[in-house]
Amino acid sequence: MKIEIDNNSGFCFGVVNAIQLAEKELKKNHILYCLGDIVHNSAEVDRLKSKGLITINLEQFKNLKNCKVLLRAHGEPPETYEIAKKNNIQLIDASCPVVLKLQNNIKQGFDVFLKKGGQVVIYGKEGHAEVNGLVGQTKGKAIIIGGMEDLDKIDFSKPVNLFSQTTKNIEDFNKIQKEIKKRMIATQGTKEIDFITNDTICKQVSHRQPQLREFVKNHDVVIFVSGKKSSNGRMLFQVCQAENPNTFFVSEQSELKKAWFNKAKSVGVCGATSTPRWLMENVASEIKKITNP
Ligand code: SF4
Missing domain, CATH: 3.40.1010.20 (4-hydroxy-3-methylbut-2-enyl diphosphate reductase, catalytic domain)
Incomplete structure (x- = not known):
């Protein structure tokens, strides 16, 4: 056989980078905190734990002071950086450049759409670390949709700027964007709608x-x-x-x-x-x- x-x-390059940064630091100091699982794979988390990596949650992070904490590839909302500054936490930021670019695009898109009474919509999993980081760019105001069943959260009479979590399925994203467009046209009674769609699924x-x-x-x-x-x-x-x-x-x-x-x-x-x-x-x-x- x-x-x-x-x-x-x-591993994609974002995860490779996070693990390399963790291992480099662990070689020097034998202990490093990581906010959330460094990768969604418990076998790899256990391997790094045996080298000194300590996974912490947000509550534990808020109570830490004067230490080093690794931020994983998923990226973080602005609040995390504020807490680190306040508590003198040195961040080893392994946020993936693809996620950082998406955060930045969402922030800019939000500022523009806020002024014209529009909505930023993120196709992603509610509560997922990357999505939390993305929603954080909109002061928590972005609408998260996990699938067709959530589309009613959108006001189709208003402008929409659609983004996707980097790890979503491209075919499902295309179906979602078609449906939003259809409903906006039906609600507004015109094809001249203000709808921007951004395929932000990671090419990896x-x-x-x-x-x-x-x-x-x-x-x-x-x-x-x-x-x-x-x-x-x-x-x-x-x-x-x-x-x-x-x-x-x-x-x-x-x-x-x-x-x-x-x-x-x-x-x-x-x-x-x-x-x-x-x-x-x-x-x-x-x-x-x-x-x-
Ligand atoms: S955005 Fe792409 S490269 Fe970056 S961590 Fe996610 S899957 Fe990996």
């Missing part, structure tokens, strides 16, 4: 969708490796499963089931932008072991 690990899967994510479709087509069975908390992982898993129904989701090698590989001649192992290469390699070795006892 052939087992292949997808070369296009694994959107390019993976066609690459993954190609990869999973070439295998009888596909094992998708990702942390359960990763929204990018959930989205890419669905892309793989739609293309190859014999796709199974695991977070680590112990979740593999021998029965999945009955009659399989080739197995593909792939993952999300938050899946470490070493974890996919462990999964591939375990598949070899359980299928050739």
Whole structure:
């Protein structure tokens, strides 16, 4: 049986950068706080924890003083920087440049749309760290929509400036923008609507969708490796499963089931932008072991 690990899967540059910054600091000081999980993969979080990385939540962050804290790739709202300044916390800012650019665009878009009574709409997951950082650019006023079911939160009689969380599915984003446009035209009774749509999905994510479709087509069975908390992982898993129904989701090698590989001649192992290469390699070795006892 052939087992292949997808070369296009694994950490995106934003996550690689955050982990490199953490490891560099841990080599010097052996202890570093990180606001939230550095990556949505508990195996990688545990690996860094063993080196001294301490994951803290916002409440714990507010109570820290005179120390160093790493900000992960998801980015943070302005409030986080204010707290750090007040409490003399030195930030190691690993916010991804793609997210920072999006934050800046949202801030500018919000200022313009506020003046004309419009709305900034973010297609994303409510409560997700990146989305919190984006909404923070609008003083909490942006409207978050998680899917079609949330569209009624928008006032279609007013201008709309639409953005997306970087890890969303491009096809779903396109459906959402078409529906908003349709409803705005219907409500306003004209095609001359004030609607700006910004495809702000990270190319590291959107390019993976066609690459993954190609990869999973070439295998009888596909094992998708990702942390359960990763929204990018959930989205890419669905892309793989739609293309190859014999796709199974695991977070680590112990979740593999021998029965999945009955009659399989080739197995593909792939993952999300938050899946470490070493974890996919462990999964591939375990598949070899359980299928050739
Ligand atoms: S998915 Fe894209 S935006 Fe998000 S951290 Fe990775 S490189 Fe940055």
